[in-house]
Amino acid sequence: MPAFLVHGNPDSARLWDGVIDHLEPYGDEVVAADLPGFANPAPEGFPCTKEAYVDWIVEQLEGLGGGVDLVGHDWGSLLVQRVASVRPDLLSSVACGGAAVDVDYPWHPLAQVWQTPGEGEKYMEEELTAEFGIEHLVENGVPREDAERNIWLNPHGKDTILKLYRSAIDIGAEWQPDLERLELPAMVIWGRTDPYVPLEFGERLAARMKGELVVLECGHWWPFERPAETAEALLRHWKAAG
Numbered sequence: 001m002p003a004f005l006v007h008g009n010p011d012s013a014r015l016w017d018g019v020i021d022h023l024e025p026y027g028d029e030v031v032a033a034d035l036p037g038f039a040n041p042a043p044e045g046f047p048c049t050k051e052a053y054v055d056w057i058v059e060q061l062e063g064l065g066g067g068v069d070l071v072g073h074d075w076g077s078l079l080v081q082r083v084a085s086v087r088p089d090l091l092s093s094v095a096c097g098g099a100a101v102d103v104d105y106p107w108h109p110l111a112q113v114w115q116t117p118g119e120g121e122k123y124m125e126e127e128l129t130a131e132f133g134i135e136h137l138v139e140n141g142v143p144r145e146d147a148e149r150n151i152w153l154n155p156h157g158k159d160t161i162l163k164l165y166r167s168a169i170d171i172g173a174e175w176q177p178d179l180e181r182l183e184l185p186a187m188v189i190w191g192r193t194d195p196y197v198p199l200e201f202g203e204r205l206a207a208r209m210k211g212e213l214v215v216l217e218c219g220h221w222w223p224f225e226r227p228a229e230t231a232e233a234l235l236r237h238w239k240a241a242g
């Protein structure tokens with residue numbers, strides 16, 4: 001069965017390179033795709049909203065023929081939670097972490113700035129410099145070579161982030177009810193010291209999804225920081241899901 005890996009903000013499909021290196025049993029069956037508007041500008045007319053990204057992922061899964069093991073990190077985590085809620089017929093299992101669809105989660109302070117018209121644009125133009133963005137990511141576990149390619153460094157990436165976050169102000173209230181009805185085999189992977197979304201939200205998510213919680217000794221970017229352990233957990237999860 002194929003596996004489809006979804007990155008988040010401000011990453012690209014490169015997020016999963018280290019994990020894929022440890023997924024040899026799956027070989028060519030592992031697909032890590034770049035979300036539109038991240039590594040490259042979005043196609044003309046693509047709105048970069050949470051709903052548009054869910055639809056895009058569904059299209060990719062349909063192209064794979066269904067029976068997919070779906071995995072997401074950060075914003076990818078939120079998106080795959082929604083896909084699993086509305087199109088479980090396309091999936092064999094779901095695994096996610098680093099962000100949770102949770103009505104009680106208060107968006108982190110920077111997200112709230114991005115969600116505010118005027119303030120978000122000002123922040124992107126004046127404060128989110130290349131130097132600041134790169135060093136912030138490196139300090140939080142992103143390899144420098146990947147931090148230097150993050151989407152905050154280009155205008156289309158900044159525009160994508162503003163549109164996406166503004167579409168998701170009420171994501172918990174909108175998406176949690178459907179997620180609570182999930183019946184797929186599920187796994188939640190979380191960094192114990194995640195500075196953006198505390199572990200308690202991972203614990204709540206695992207209970208909501210009725211899935212196993214895997215806690216790794218790292219921060220937010222567990223695919224970068226703990227690729228071997230991530231792959232080990234995924235392979236065990238996929239084997240159990242059949």
